[in-house]
Amino acid sequence: MRPLTPRHVFTICLALCAVLFVAVVISLRVGAYPVSVRDIVMTLFNAALRRWSEIPPDFQSIVLNIRLPRILLGILVGASLSTAGAGFQALLRNPLADPYVLGVSSGAALGAILSLIAAPHAPGLIQAAAFAGAIATIAAVYFLGRRGGQLDSGTLLLAGIITASFLSAVIMFLMTTLPGRDVRGMAFWLMGDLSSPSTVDLKWLYFLLVIAVGSIYTTSSDLNLILTGEQEARHLGVNVHRVKLVVYVAASVLTGLAVSVSGAIGYVGLLVPHVIRMLFGTDYRLLIPASALGGAILVVVADTLARTVVAPTELPVGAMTAIAGAPVFIYLMRRRVR
C-alpha cells in the first residue's frame, strides 16, 4: 500500500516540466529560419535578464516576437483544455467527455464570434463571451444528457455531439453571411489555430489559467470520490454541489480562455488525461497538474508539427490534435462498449 505523496506529485510534475522545456526549445529551433539551441538558450537567458542589447535583432524578432508568443499561447491552450477535460470526465462520469466532444468549445467559439460581431475592439470581451458560451453550452448539454432525472452516459455524449454540430453550423452561417467582419478565418474557429497572436496581454490569460486550474485542484480529493458516484461521494462527506459549481465554472473559464485565443482545438482534453492515467494512475491530485503540463506539451508539439510538416504552408493545430485524438476516442468508445 503506497499512497500518493506530495513528493511523488512534485517529482512527476518536475519531469513533465523538463519534457515541456525540451519541447519548447525544439519548437523555438525549427522553422523556415533555423536557430541553434545555443542561440535559443542565450536569447532566452538575456531576455530573462532584460539585456535586450545583447540579443541579435534577427533572434529578437524570430525567437522572442514570433515563435515564443505562439508557444506560450500553445502552453496556455493545452493546459486549459486538458484540465477542463479531466474535470468534465469526473463530474459527468464519462471517460469520453472533453470540451470539444461535448460542444463546449463550439459554444465558446460562438460566444467569441458574437462578441467580435457586436464589439470587435472591446478589451477582454471576447474571453468573457467565450466563457459565457462555454458555460451556457455545458448547462444545456448537462440537462439534455439526463434521462429520468439521472445523467446518462450515452445520452450525454449524443447531446454533446449534436450540440457541437448545431453550434458549428451556426458559426459557419455567421461566417458566410457576415462578410467583412473582424474574424480570423473559419478554420480558426472550427479547427483551431495558434497562428494569430492574442489581442489580450498573455499575463492576464495566464493569471486566469492559474486561478482556474488551482480552483479545480482544490477539489481533486473530492473528484477522486465522485469517480465512484455522486451518491457514494456524498456518503463519504463530499459536498458534491460545491465541487460541481467550482469545476463547471472553472472548466468553462478554461475552455473559454483556450477557444478565445485559438478557436476550437479538439481532443486535447480527451487524449491527455487518458494518457496521464495510463502512465501515472487515476488520482486527481496528480492527474490535474500532470494533465495541465501534458496538455501543454501536446499542443506545443502539435503546433510545431502543424507549421513544419507541409512548410511553407501551415496546418491548423486542431487538425494535428484530431489526427492523434480521433483514434484514441474510437479506441476508448469500443473498449467501453465491450
Added chain:
Amino acid sequence: MSTPAQSGASLTSPARVTGGEGTPRVKVEQASYAYAATDRSAPKFTLGPASFEARQRELVAILGPNASGKSTLLMLLAGLAKPLSGRIEIDGTEVSKLDIRTRAQRIALVQQESELLFPLRVWEYVLQGRYPHGRRLRFESDEDCLLAGNALAQVGADAHRDRWMDQLSGGEKQRVILARALAQRPSLLLLDEPTQHLDIGGKVELLRRLRKLADENRYTVLVVTHELNLAAEFCDRIVLLHKGKCLRVGTPAEVYERDLLGEVFEAPLEVEMRPGGRPRVILRGSH
C-alpha cells in the same frame, strides 16, 4: 402465531449474540418521508411514521417486501434526506443537522454495488474511507494506511489489497466495499441489501461477519435484507415494513408471526421456533 418446534438441520449459530448495550445510539421517532416526481405532483411513495431504537453492539435487520420503504428508511438514517416529520438521532444529535463530514465520520453506508469509472486498486478504494477524517487535499498518512489495512484484514480481504477492483468476484467486492466503510471508523454501519449478489455460503459468512463487527467494534449495524432466516439467526432486532408502514419492531421471536409474515410477504409461510428462541421461516407444506 409462531409454532414452537424442535428444529432439525440449522445454520451454524454465531459465536455470540448480544442484545445491545447502553443508551440508544440511534433513535428514530415518528420519522416519515414522501417521494414525488416533481415538487408540485402528488407523492409517488410515502413512508409512514416509523419509530425504533438501536444500541451499540446491536445488529438490526430492516425487513419487508419490495417497495415497502426499506431503502427509503435507510436513506433517512444515512442523512441523505431529511424526514418530512419526526426525527432521527445518532448519539443524541439529529442526523440531518450534522455537517456532511461529521456525518460521514459517524455513519457509513454500504450499498449493493460500487460502479467505478476508472480502474482502482483495492487498497486505493479502501483508503477512500479515510476521506471524512482528513482536511481538503490532504494526502493519506501512515495512520490512514494502517487503519485501511486493518479494515481489509477484518473483512478477510487482506490478500486482495493489490488487485484491481474490477477483477474481484461479487463476494470479494462486497467485502472490500465493507472494508471501505470500516475504514471510516463509524459508529453506525448501514448496509443496503448486501447479500443480494452472494451465494448462500457468502450470505452466511457476511451476516456472521457483521455480527462479529457489531460485537467486537461496538458498532450499531442496520442491514436491509430479504433474508428472513439469516436475519432471525443473527440479528438482535427486526424492523418490519410493509407498503410504507412500520408494522412491527422487536426481537425476531416477537416479529416473526405466521399470519403477519404471510400477509406481508403474500406467501404461505410457517414459523418454527428453534431451541435458543430463534424462529425459522419455512414454506407451509414444504415438510
